[in-house]
Amino acid sequence: MYRVCFHFVTIVQRYYGIAMHYHIVTIMIIAAMGLTSCASVGDCLKGVMVQNFSVTLDKGMCFGQCPVFSGSVLGDRNVMYNGIRFTEREGMYKGTVSESELCDIVTEIRENNIMSLDTNYRENVADAPETELRVVYAGKVKNFRWNLSTPAPFKKLEALMIKHTHE
Numbered sequence: 609m610y611r612v613c614f615h616f617v618t619i620v621q622r623y624y625g626i627a628m629h630y631h632i633v634t635i636m637i638i639a640a641m642g643l644t645s646c647a648s649v650g651d652c653l654k655g656v657m658v659q660n661f662s663v664t665l666d667k668g669m670c671f672g673q674c675p676v677f678s679g680s681v682l683g684d685r686n687v688m689y690n691g692i693r694f695t696e697r698e699g700m701y702k703g704t705v706s707e708s709e710l711c712d713i714v715t716e717i718r719e720n721n722i723m724s725l726d727t728n729y730r731e732n733v734a735d736a737p738e739t740e741l742r743v744v745y746a747g748k749v750k751n752f753r754w755n756l757s758t759p760a761p762f763k764k765l766e767a768l769m770i771k772h773t774h775e
Contacts, residue, residue, distance in 0.1 A: 652711040655746075658684040662744045663713060665769040669693065670737040679773025685710050689773045697774070705772050713772070716765045717745055722752075725761055729754035741766065 661683030669676050676693040685705050691698040705713075717723070723745055729752070730738065736755035741762060743750050752759075758766050 649707050649711045652714055653707060656683045656710070656714055658682050658686070660744065660747045661714070662742075663717070663765070663769060664740075664742040665766060665773070666740040666742075668738040668740070671735045674737040676737075677773075679769055681705060681710065681713055681769065681772055683710075687773055703775070709768075709772055713765065713768050714745075716768060717743060720761045720765070722761065722765065723748055723750055725750075725752070727752050729759045731756050739766075741769075 662680060664678065664680040666678045667674070667676055673694045675691075675695045677695050678688075678690045678692070680688045682688075685707065687703045687705055689697070689701045689703075691701075722743055727750060733755060738753060738755045739758070741752040743752070752762065754762075
């Protein structure tokens with residue numbers, strides 16, 4: 609039996625040559641990438657729960673037609689959106705984000721060390737709409753406020769919040 613299997617493998621290898629080796633290596637690499645990405649999302653969200661994580665972005669009014677809305681992403685992946693004025697969708701909406709999308713938000717907070725930043729970036733401009741970003745991370749709460757352009761450390765987080773709460 610051993611000789612039959614050995615001869616069969618030898619014939620297959622000769623027939624397919626090196627291409628068979630490359631197919632096996634490719635399959636192994638793809639499988640490893642899939643397992644790694646699952647592990648990294650799981651590691652990213654370890655300890656993230658609705659009780660100790662949420663991000664809320666509130667955009668306030670101006671004298672013109674500035675969009676006014678509130679969007680929240682919670683640690684259990686639930687999303688809440690309230691379009692108040694001058695938005696594409698007005699009213700209350702609920703949904704969910706994927707684990708990967710939640711991981712993107714958590715990673716942005718960790719990598720930019722958001723919880724150690726100043727909270728007030730407001731300037732004395734009467735008509736500038738105020739933005740408030742409330743972050744609950746690892747049980748700590750911080751409210752960040754600005755009224756002109758978004759401060760650099762918050763730009764990507766703000767974009768992620770708008771993307772995930774407006775869909």
